[in-house]
């Protein structure tokens with residue numbers, strides 16, 4: 001892990017974004033995530049959480065403001081191996097997809113070429129080590145499409161981890177996962193953060209769980225309504241949520 005540089009992992013300065021010129025999806029977002037942080041971002045449906053992640057990953061460009069990764073503008077950033085990303089849809093996999101767990105994780109080392117590139121011994125060992133780390137080494141030769149949601153989720157986390165990233169970004173990772181797998185998933189995140197020092201950015205609806213796990217919490221709805229210690233968030237939760245969510249406060253519901 002590259003921990004020697006103390007620049008923030010992620011820095012958004014005055015970032016605004018809209019998909020069309022009519023509605024602003026994100027409005028003047030300032031958000032800094034130091035290295036080693038475990039940041040949870042909460043917000044209601046349609047509040048701009050996934051859009052924020054896409055801006056961080058350089059998949060969208062802000063209409064105003066600047067996004068920096070490890071001190072570099074995202075537009076010039078090249079070290080994508082330092083960032084592991086698990087998308088919202090990662091665990092709703094097409095059951096006919098013809099790839100093994102091993103192959104899916106291998107593709108995290110080499111991108112699209114991964115399935116065709118010859119793997120050397122070191123790559124091979126690295127993939128098995130990563131599968132072991134997330135507890136699914138025994139599933140290496142299984143077809144990804146035939147696994148449970150929780151097992152598929154671990155496969156995609158392994159894929160995101162295999163290049164030794166400094167930060168793991170997870171967008172709504174527990175949607176559609178059974179409660180036992182969700183518990184084990186949070187244990188895994190605690191291990192990755194606490195023992196391996198990986199920074200984690202976790203997008204979630206589950207405010208109750210998030211505030212118990214993360215080191216910082218941010219509440220987003222077009223603007224950042226709170227960013228700070230989870231204890232302060234919990235203490236002032238009602239006031240923060242009524243500003244951020246309006247009157248219709250549905251903390252744990254999810255419409256996906």
Ligand SMILES: Nc1ncnc2c1ncn2[C@@H]1O[C@H](COP(=O)(O)OP(=O)(O)OP(=O)(O)O)[C@@H](O)[C@H]1O
Pocket residue numbers: 019020025043044045046047048049050051052
């Ligand atoms: N590709 C797109 N084109 C136009 N509008 C979009 C697009 N993607 C998202 N939006 C709109 O932007 C707003 C923010 O969406 P976004 O997906 O970022 O929110 P979210 O907080 O991740 O929502 P959820 O929790 O429901 O996944 C919503 O009003 C959504 O309808």
